[in-house]
Amino acid sequence: MTDNIDAIMVGVNGVEENDQIYYENCAQLFPNIPLLQYKNIFGESYTAPALGVYAAAVCLQKGKIPEHLLLNKKTDIFFPRKILCYNHFEGKNHTFILLSKC
Numbered sequence: 001m002t003d004n005i006d007a008i009m010v011g012v013n014g015v016e017e018n019d020q021i022y023y024e025n026c027a028q029l030f031p032n033i034p035l036l037q038y039k040n041i042f043g044e045s046y047t048a049p050a051l052g053v054y055a056a057a058v059c060l061q062k063g064k065i066p067e068h069l070l071l072n073k074k075t076d077i078f079f080p081r082k083i084l085c086y087n088h089f090e091g092k093n094h095t096f097i098l099l100s101k102c
Contacts, residue, residue: 005098006080007065009036009056011087013044021091035071036083049087053097056083060101 008030010022026035036059038052059065063079085097 005030005033005082005084007034007036007056007059007083009038009052009069009083009085010071011039011049011052012037012071013039017091018088021088022086025094026086030084034065036065036069037071038069041068049085049095052087053085053099056085056099059083060099 008026010026012019012022012035022035026033036056038055039048041055042048042051055069059069059080060083065078065080080101082098082100085099086094088094
């Protein structure tokens with residue numbers, strides 16, 4: 001299944017304890033899949049994950065991922081078909097939302 005995911009939108013915010021969870025889990029569960037970020041644009045808030053889903057949906061709609069969203073610049077991503085949004089709260093509550101372009 002992970003072969004079909006073009007990118008993962010994660011909620012890194014610059015706090016090491018928070019971000020390390022994303023890096024470790026993504027490296028283990030989704031190796032070699034580019035990571036995207038959204039809190040560098042929208043900031044940290046309770047509604048930020050919804051804005052991350054919005055940003056992923058816009059990327060799918062426009063058929064490209066802007067460079068400012070790339071967290072680890074592994075590759076240029078054009079015509080993404082599936083983006084997985086991954087968020088956690090205090091390392092306990094993990095959510096995954098898979099967006100797909102039909």
